[in-house]
Structures are given as C-alpha cells and as structure tokens.
Amino acid sequence: MENDSTKSVTLKRYVISVLIIWTVLISVSLAWNIVQNKSNTREIAYNLAHLTLKKDTLYRHWNADHGGVYAFVTKDTPPNPYLAHIPERDITTPSGKLLTLVNPAYMTRQVNELAQKESDTFTRVTSLKPLNPKNAPDPWETEALSAFETGAKEMATIETRGGRKVMRMMIPFTTEKACLKCHAAQGYKEGDIRGGISAMLNIEPLLSISRRYITWLSLAHLLLWFAGIGVFIQAALRLSISEQKRKQVEQEREKLIDDLRENISNIKTLQGIIPICASCKKIRNDQGYWEQVEVYVRDHTEADFSHSICEECARKLYPEIYKNR
Secondary structure, eight states, X not given: OOOHHHHHHHHHHHHHHHHHHHHHHHHHHHHHHHHXXXXXXXXXXXXXXXXXXXXXXXXXXXXXXXXXXXXXXXXXXXXXXXXXXXXTSEEEOTTSOEEEEEOHHHHHHHHHHHHHHHOSEEEEEEOSSOXXXXXXXXXXXXXXXXXXXXXXXXEEEEEEETTEEEEEEEEEEEOOGGGHHHHGGGTOOTTOEEEEEEEEEEXXXXXXHHHHXXXXXXXXXXXXXXXXXXXXXXXHHHHHHHHHHHHHHHHHHHHHHHHHHHHHHHOOOOOSOOOBOTTTOOEEOTTSOEEOHHHHHHHHSSOOOOOOOOHHHHHHHOHHHHTTO
C-alpha cells in the first residue's frame, strides 16, 4: 500500500501531466487553425488572381475573335508601330476621323496602365519574344514562361514588392488562328506557346483580415486554456482536500486501533476451573500454593481490594459491640 508521501507525489504528477496535455492540445489546436487560416487566405488570393486572369483572357479572346477593334487616334492611343505591317492598321471614317487598330496586347496594356492608377490589381501581357519591348518579362515572368515551354499550366507565388505582399500568377497564351494576324510575322504557328498573361494582386487587405482573425483566435484559445486550467486546479484542490480528509480518517482509525490494542493488552481475565477451599475460601495457584482470594485476583486481574467487614461477620466477631443493635 502506498504511503502518504507517495500518494502526494502521484497526485502532483497527475495534475502536472493533465496541465501539460491540456496545454499541448490548446497549442496544437491554435497552430492548426492558424495554418488553416493562412492556407485559406492564400487560396482566396489565388482565386482572385485566377478570376482576374480569366476575365482578361475573355476580353482578349473577344478582341482577337473580332480581328482587333478600332479606336480613335488620340494622345493616349496613338497608332501601334508594332502593327505597321498590317495594311489596314489605320482607317478613316467617312467624316474624316482617324481610327487605329487596337489588338489584344495593345488593349491589355492600356487597361493595365489604367488599373495601376486606380486599383491594386493589374495584369500585363508578356513574352520571351515580345513585339513591344515594354512587354519584356521580368525575372519572375521569364521563369514562368520557361516553365510553360516545358508543359506547366500556370505559376503562382506570393512575394514582397514595395514593402507589401502580392500574389503573382501567370498563365500561358496558346497561339490561335485569330492571333496569327499580328504574330505570324514572328514565326508562330497555331498551337505554339507565344507568351503569357500575368496578374499582380495586392493581398495586404486579405492578410490584415487574416492577422485580425488570428489575434482573436489566439485570445479565444488563451481564454479556453485559462478556463481549462481553472477547472483542473479546482479539481486538484478537491482531490487534495478529499485526500487530506481520507488521511485524517485513516489516522483516527489507526489511533482507535492502537487504543483498542493497548486496552486489550491491559485486560486480564480469569478463565477455566479455579481450585478454591470449601472452608477458608483460599485459592490454589498454578504452583500449588494456597493464596487468599484477594491476592490471587489481584495477581491475575487489574482489580484490587479495599478491605471492610460485613454486618453479619461483625456481629459474629464483635458481639459485645453489636449485641444491642
């Protein structure tokens, strides 16, 4: 049976083990939720960038399917020198206004310039063999375009630009029949990878929401941890009080047993057949000697005698004193 010291140590170890397990569970839960939140934030950023590219690809397809569109020649929309080989790059309306051909790349570049002024999301078209040097790829885009040449379907990463986090995504452009009007001179054939369209999305607003969520999530887990600790401590105190009461009851029981043992050890009893004289009432002891009754009882019990005389004996022994009574 365990002694009190061993039981106390066992209880402390049990409480410490429970607290450690609870702390680990809360920590794992918090870590898992943080990882999930970051993963969800990245997925949202990915979907937004993908949606942006999908939208730009659709209106580029619309432009290419129509063989390009014409727009009035202005300061911001001069004739595209990289389309000079097209006979009808510039036309004149019946009223004498000059129109110029705007192909998908020209349109995308103008939309991108407008987007850079008015939003944090913009796209651009680039290629390893661009018609316009302004559309030359940066190192990240060059890596993506090279990957497309080996069969990659897209490239998406999160990086820091200008002190803020951005999602960058790029998908390839496959040369279609409508594209050959402008790009056949570059040697492209239908089905060739001739470049790609990339999007850059500022994800700081998403990250700000994510950080606030993580802060509240951390506070919630901290409160839950404290609540659990409080419950465990309260349970430990109850166990400790119960153990103290058990010890007290056990001590009282042991004391009672000791007292009973001491009392029992002090009790002497007379048992069996005791030889006694029929006349003088002396008792024969174990050694064969005759002893007065009071001596024998005193030696074999805890009792003692106080001598006196009864009235009957007094009358016999002292008749002169008791004759008139």
